[in-house]
Amino acid sequence: MKKVLVVGGGGREHAIVDALSRSARVAKIYCAPGNAGIAEQAECVSLKDTDVDGLLAFAKANQIDLTVVGPEAALAAGIVDKFRAAGLKIFGHTQAATAIESSKDFAKRLMAGAQVPTAAYRTFTDFDKALAYVKAGSFPTVIKYDGLAAGKGVVVAPTLEEAEAALRDMLLDGRYGEGKVVIEEFLTGPEFSLMAFVSGRQVRPMVAAQDHKRAFDGDEGPNTGGMGAYTESFATGKSGLSFISDEDYDFAVSHILQPVADAMADAGTPLSGVLYGGLMKTPTGIKVIEFNARFGDPETEVVLPRLESDIYDVFEAVATGSPIPGLQWRDESVMGVVMASKGYPGSYAKGVAITVAPAFAERIYHMGTKRQDDGSLVTAGGRVLMVIASAPTMPEASRRCYAAVAQITCDNLFYRHDIAKYVL
Numbered sequence: 526m527k528k529v530l531v532v533g534g535g536g537r538e539h540a541i542v543d544a545l546s547r548s549a550r551v552a553k554i555y556c557a558p559g560n561a562g563i564a565e566q567a568e569c570v571s572l573k574d575t576d577v578d579g580l581l582a583f584a585k586a587n588q589i590d591l592t593v594v595g596p597e598a599a600l601a602a603g604i605v606d607k608f609r610a611a612g613l614k615i616f617g618h619t620q621a622a623t624a625i626e627s628s629k630d631f632a633k634r635l636m637a638g639a640q641v642p643t644a645a646y647r648t649f650t651d652f653d654k655a656l657a658y659v660k661a662g663s664f665p666t667v668i669k670y671d672g673l674a675a676g677k678g679v680v681v682a683p684t685l686e687e688a689e690a691a692l693r694d695m696l697l698d699g700r701y702g703e704g705k706v707v708i709e710e711f712l713t714g715p716e717f718s719l720m721a722f723v724s725g726r727q728v729r730p731m732v733a734a735q736d737h738k739r740a741f742d743g744d745e746g747p748n749t750g751g752m753g754a755y756t757e758s759f760a761t762g763k764s765g766l767s768f769i770s771d772e773d774y775d776f777a778v779s780h781i782l783q784p785v786a787d788a789m790a791d792a793g794t795p796l797s798g799v800l801y802g803g804l805m806k807t808p809t810g811i812k813v814i815e816f817n818a819r820f821g822d823p824e825t826e827v828v829l830p831r832l833e834s835d836i837y838d839v840f841e842a843v844a845t846g847s848p849i850p851g852l853q854w855r856d857e858s859v860m861g862v863v864m865a866s867k868g869y870p871g872s873y874a875k876g877v878a879i880t881v882a883p884a885f886a887e888r889i890y891h892m893g894t895k896r897q898d899d900g901s902l903v904t905a906g907g908r909v910l911m912v913i914a915s916a917p918t919m920p921e922a923s924r925r926c927y928a929a930v931a932q933i934t935c936d937n938l939f940y941r942h943d944i945a946k947y948v949l
C-alpha cells in the first residue's frame with residue numbers, strides 16, 4: 526500500500542485527494558499545505574507549495590511513494606526536476622516543460638511549429654512597435670503578458686485607449702516583471718476545457734468541462750479564478766459537453782493535444798503530467814486560447830468525480846513513463862458551484878463563520894477555509910468552497926447542486942445562479 530503527498534491547498538487539490546482516497550492502492554495521503562476540508566481526508570503538512578526543499582525533505586523523511594503536484598507555481602519552481610534528481614517519483618511537468626503555460630510566446634511558437642490551430646499573433650517587447658501594430662489592426666484586440674500573472678495577464682481590449690493602457694502596464698510600468706507581450710486576434714465562440722494525462726507521446730484525454738470565469742450571473746463582472754464548472758453525461762456524445770460533437774472532440778485530441786505532446790517530446794522537453802487545453806469552438810473550428818501545465822481549477826472538481834479508473838495507477842504510470850491505463854468514466858453529469866467571499870476577486874473579509882446544514886448530502890470541495898480551535902469552520906480565502914452534485918442528467922445535477930448551496934449559511938459569501946445555463 527502506498528503513501529502519497531499532494532502539493533497544494535485548494536479545491537483542485539481537494540478533488541485530487543478525494544480521488545486518491547478512492548484508490549485501492551493508497552494507504553495514506555498527506556497534503557501540503559492542504560485546507561480545512563482536505564484535513565478530513567488527508568494529513569495536512571504546513572509547508573508552502575513552492576517550498577521545494579522543504580517538500581523534498583518531507584517526502585524523503587516519510588518514505589513517500591509518489592508526489593502529485595497541483596499548482597503551476599510549484600512546477601515553475603522546478604519541484605519535479607528536484608524530486609527526480611533525488612530519485613523520487615513525482616507527477617507533474619519539469620520546469621522546462623512548464624513553459625507551455627508559463628510563457629505565452631513559447632506556447633504560440635510551439636503551436637505554429639506543430640500546425641496547431643490558434644489565434645494569429647505577434648510578440649513584442651517594444652512599446653512603440655506594439656502600439657503601432659495594435660493601431661493598424663482591428664478591435665477588440667487581445668493582449669497577453671508573457672509570463673505567469675496569476676490569471677490577470679490577459680486583456681481583451683475593445684478600444685485603442687484600453688489596448689494602450691494594457692501595453693503601458695505590461696511593457697512600460699513593469700507591473701508583472703520583465704516586459705514581453707503577445708498580441709493576438711480576437712476569436713469568438715463557446716469556450717471549454719479539455720485536459721489530458723500526458724506522458725511523452727502518450728495522451729489520455731479526460732472528459733471535457735466548461736468553466737465560468739466572470740464573477741457574476743450572465744458573464745458580467747471581473748474575471749476570477751472560476752466561479753463554477755460542469756461536465757455532462759455521455760447522452761449527447763463522448764466529449765462530456767453537448768455542444769462539443771464527437772468529431773470536435775476527436776479533432777481536439779488528434780490536432781491539438783497529440784501534436785503538442787509530440788512537439789514537446791521532439792524539443793527534448795517531454796510532458797509528464799496534465800496538459801490543459803483552454804479551447805474555443807469558433808465558426809472556423811476548434812482553436813487554442815491557452816495551455817496550462819496542470820489540472821484546471823475548478824474543472825478538476827467536476828471531472829475527477831467521474832473517473833472510475835484508479836487514479837494512483839494513472840499518476841504512477843505518468844510519473845514513471847510506463848503505459849498509461851485506459852480511462853473509464855462514469856456516465857453522469859456533474860455540476861459545481863463556487864461560493865466566494867463578497868468582494869472577490871477584489872479585497873474581501875476573512876474569518877466569517879460558515880454553517881453546513883446537518884441534512885447536507887452532496888460533496889463539498891474546500892478552496893479557502895480554516896477550522897478554528899473550537900472546531901467551527903470560517904472563510905479564509907477569495908474562493909471559499911465548491912458544492913458538487915452528480916446526477917444522471919444536467920438539469921437534475923443543477924437542481925441538486927443549488928438545493929445543496931442553499932443549505933450552506935454564511936454572511937459573506939456569494940455565488941453565480943447560472944452555472945451550466947449554456948446547456949440547460
Ligand code: AMP
Nearest residue numbers: 644667679709710711712713803814815
Ligand atoms: P487566458 O488566460 O489566456 O485563458 O485568457 C483569459 C480569457 O480571455 C479567456 O478565457 C478568453 O475568454 C479570453 N481570451 C483570451 N484569448 C482570446 C482570444 N484570442 N480571443 C477571444 N478571447 C480571448
Ligand code: GLY
Nearest residue numbers: 736751821822823
Ligand atoms: N480554470 C482555469 C484554470 O485552471 O486556469
